[in-house]
Amino acid sequence: MNKCELFEKCGFFSRYRKTSNVACRGFIALYCKGPKLNECKRKEYMQQHGQPPEDNMLPNGYLTSK
Template identity: 60%
Template sequence: MECELLNSCGFFKKYSETKDLACRSFIRNYCKGQKMTECKRKEYRKTHGKPPVDDMMPSGGIIAS
């Protein structure tokens, strides 16, 4: 099971290869897991008609760089 937005998602593109454990667990739980319907990035897209910044996490927070 994978999120239907996987191929167009900036977060996934940017962080799919990361070793960062927090990001990896987001990907496991949201992008490829049970919580994909709860993804705040998805919700943002729906509300604003465009995707959020790449650094917005599926939980809605922004990754500090």
């Protein structure tokens, strides 16, 4: 299975990996373990800034409430 190479360091993934929230599960299935693996905005942010974004930034770049 494809998996994002950053998931061990990723605040979004560690926070939501066990969630039952359908939207978050959808993001994980689509990005962290799915076809949009390389389109993740969190990953882009980390590459640009050399540090991770806030945990509440979603893979699509939107922010959720904390």
